[in-house]
Ligand SMILES: Nc1ncnc2c1ncn2[C@@H]1O[C@H](COP(=O)(O)OP(=O)(O)OP(=O)(O)O)[C@@H](O)[C@H]1O
C-alpha cells in the first residue's frame with residue numbers, strides 16, 4: 001500500500017435524514033455517526049456491515065451528492081461541498097440511461113466531458129471488448145441481461161478514468177459465477193492503474209478477494225467498528241481465494257465480528 | 271494488450287451449424303411477422319372505416335332522418351362540389367396555416383417555459399397555482415377578446431390556437447420533468463454533465479413520453495382554436511364555410527367541412543406520432559418495437 005497523504009478522508013462525520021412516520025409526522029434519523037477514515041491513493045477499500053448502516057450514505061457524501069450533517073469529508077485535503085466529478089460512481093442500481101444504446105451509455109461521460117466523437121467511439125470499442133460485450137453495442141439496456149448491464153455500468157464508470165471509483169454493491173444481484181468472473185475482470189482492469197476504489201459489499205469473500213483493507217460498520221445507526229488489513233498478497237486469484245492459507249482464519253474473524261452486529265439487530269427486532 | 275471487437279463473430283453461431291440455421295430462420299420469420307403485423311393493421315383500419323361509412327350510408331334515411339346526419343355519398347359529392355366551385359382548398363389553406371402556426375408557437379412556448387419553470391423548484395412552487403388557474407379558465411372564451419386585440423385576420427386565430435396548445439404542452443412538460451428519476455440526475459452530474467447536458471441528454475429524453483402525449487392532445491385543440499376564431503368572425507377559412515353551410519341548412523356541406531378538418535388533424539397527429547416514435551425508439555412500449563418472435 002503506497003503511503004502518503006490520503007485522497008479521501010472522513011473526519012468525525014455524522015449524517016442525519018428526515019424520515020416520515022405513519023401519520024406524516026417528520027422525525028430525524030441518524031444514518032451514520034462519528035465516522036473517521038483515511039483512504040490512500042491507489043488503495044482498494046471495501047465497506048461491509050449490516051443493511052442500513054450508512055455505507056451508501058458515506059459514498060454519496062464522497063461523491064458530493066449531499067454533505068455531512070456534521071464533520072467533513074476531504075478529497076485531496078479539501079472539503080467536498082459540491083458534486084465531485086473526479087469520482088466515478090457505480091451506484092447500487094445500474095442507472096443506465098434507457099434511451100441510449102449500450103455504446104452510447106458507455107460513452108456518455110466522455111461526451112459530457114467534450115471528447116470528440118471519433119476518439120470516444122474508439123475508446124468505447126476497446127472497453128466494450130475488454131468486458132466481452134462485443135456485438136451488443138446497439139442494444140438498449142432492457143435488451144441486455146443483468147450481468148451485461150452490470151458490465152456496461154462498470155465500463156461506463158471506468159472509461160473516463162476517474163481517480164476514485166466508488167462502487168456500491170456493484171455485483172450484488174448477480175449469479176455466483178458471473179460475480180466471480182466480474183470480480184476477476186475488475187481486478188484486471190484496475191491492476192496497475194493506480195486508481196483508488198471504494199467498494200461496498202455484503203459478501204465477505206468478495207471483500208477479502210478484492211481489497212487491501214476492509215472497513216466494518218456496526219449496526220444502524222452505523223459507525224465504523226473496525227478496520228482490517230487483508231493478509232493476502234497480490235495478484236489475487238479470485239477463483240481460488242479459499243485456498244489461500246491465510247484465508248480461513250481471516251474470514252472467521254471477520255464473520256464473527258459482523259455476526260455480532262447482525263444478531264443484535266435481529267434480537268432488537270424481536 | 272489492446273482489445274477490439276471482431277464484428278464477424280458477434281452473437282453468431284458456428285458456420286453451418288444448427289444454431290446458425292435457427293438464427294436464419296428466426297430472421298426470416300421475424301420479417302414475415304412484421305409484414306403480417308403491418309398488413310393486419312392496415313386491413314383492420316380499412317375494414318373499420320368502411321364499416322362505419324356503410325353503417326352511416328345505409329342507416330341514414332332509414333334509422334335516422336337524412337336531413338340531420340346526411341350520408342357519406344352526399345358528403346363526398348359536397349366535398350367535390352366545394353373543391354371545384356367553393357374553393358375548399360383556398361379556405362383550408364387559411365385554417366391550416368392558423369392551426370399549424372398557433373400550434374408551433376404554443377408548443378414551443380410551452381416546452382420552453384416548462385423547462386424554465388420546472389427546473390427551479392422555488393419558481394415552480396410560486397407559479398404552479400397560477401398556471402392551473404389560467405389553464406382552468408375556458409380558453410375558448412378568450413377568442414372574442416383576441417379578435418378585439420388582433421383584428422379579424424389570421425393573427426387572432428393563430429393566437430387562439432396558440433393559447434389552446436400552450437397550456438397543455440406546458441403542464442405535460444412540467445409533469446414529465448418532475449418525473450425524472452433523481453438518481454439519473456445524480457449519477458450523470460457525478461460524471462460531469464453540465465446543465466445543458468442534463469436538460470438535453472437526461473431530462474428531455476426521460477420526459478418525452480409526457481411531452482409527446484401533450485403534443486398529441488394539443489393537435490385537435492389547436493384546430494378547435496382556429497375554427498372557433500373563424501366562427502366568431504371571418505370571411506375565409508373552413509370555419510367560415512361551415513358557418514355558411516349551417517346558415518343554408520346544408521348538412522352535407524357542414525359534414526364536408528368537418529371531414530376536411532378531420533383529415534388535417536389526422537395528418538398533423540401523424541406527424542407528431544412519427545416524431546414521437548423516433549424520439550422513443552428506445553422504449554419498448556412505443557412505436558416500432560414489436561414483441562420478440
Ligand atoms: N435520502 C434519504 N432520506 C431518508 N433516509 C435516508 C436517505 N438515505 C438513506 N437514508 C437512511 O439512512 C440509513 C442508511 O442508509 P444507507 O443507504 O446508507 O444504508 P446502507 O448501509 O447502504 O444499506 P444497504 O446495505 O442496505 O444498502 C437508512 O436508515 C436509510 O433509511
Ligand SMILES: [Mg+2]
Nearest residue numbers: 055056092168
Ligand atoms: Mg446501500
